[in-house]
Amino acid sequence: MSASNRVVLSSDHAAIELRQTIAAHIATRGWVAVDIGPTTPESTHYPHHGEAAARLVASGDCRFGIILCGTGQGIMMAANKVKGIRCGVCADTFSARMIRQHNDANMLSIGVRVVGEGLALDIVDAFLAAQFEGGRHATRVEMIDALEG
Numbered sequence: 183m184s185a186s187n188r189v190v191l192s193s194d195h196a197a198i199e200l201r202q203t204i205a206a207h208i209a210t211r212g213w214v215a216v217d218i219g220p221t222t223p224e225s226t227h228y229p230h231h232g233e234a235a236a237r238l239v240a241s242g243d244c245r246f247g248i249i250l251c252g253t254g255q256g257i258m259m260a261a262n263k264v265k266g267i268r269c270g271v272c273a274d275t276f277s278a279r280m281i282r283q284h285n286d287a288n289m290l291s292i293g294v295r296v297v298g299e300g301l302a303l304d305i306v307d308a309f310l311a312a313q314f315e316g317g318r319h320a321t322r323v324e325m326i327d328a329l330e331g
Contacts, residue, residue, distance in 0.1 A: 187212060189310070190244040192219040192235040194228040194257065197250035197294035200302055204248060207303050213310065216244055232260030232291075239288050240266040247289035248306060254293035261289050265330050268323070273297050275308040282312035284319045285326070 189208055193201040198220060205215035218234055220226050228251040235247040247269070251257040254271040261269040269289035270281040273296050281287035290309045292302050314320075 185242050185245050188214045188216055188244040188246075190216045190218060190235045190238040190247045191249070192217075192231040192247070192257075193250035193294070194231055194252070195220055195223050195226045196252045197292075198223065200292070200294045200299060201248075201250050203299060204250075204302065204306055208248075208306060208310065211307070211310070228257040229260035232257035233264060236261040236264035236267045236269070236289060240264050245288070246310065248292070248309075249289060250292045250294050252293060252295045254291040254296065258289075258291035261291070266327075268326065272305050272309070273301075275301075275304050278305045278309040279312045282309055283315045284322075286314040286319070286323045 191201050191205050201219050205217045209215050232249050235249050238244045239247040249257045249261055258269050258271045261267050267289055268285055268287045269291055270287050271291040272278040
């Protein structure tokens, strides 16, 4: 199966319901949702879930990743430690579109305690619909990637 339409989703315990809603939502838009997050409300550690999703994107198994935790910040920080990952936290559609267009982001992070379901789905749609513009932005993305060493 081609990774071109596969999106991995993960979260900590705080975001199970929204993660599952997003998975169902993107499936209606032709994406294959690869949900690797927890299914029970017991406390889990967001770094583990961010890393696991990031590894599937970095390996090429999934084209994009969508990760969630309370603020979106901690899980994003963990994902960005994986080489080849460019993940941003977004609480608005403009930022979600721009991290794809200008930063060639391959992962999106959302804070379940920051945005509601309707806005979260709009953010996901904006992220998945946007295309990297390349050009001068490609040089900048190369500069970011070079920081990984």
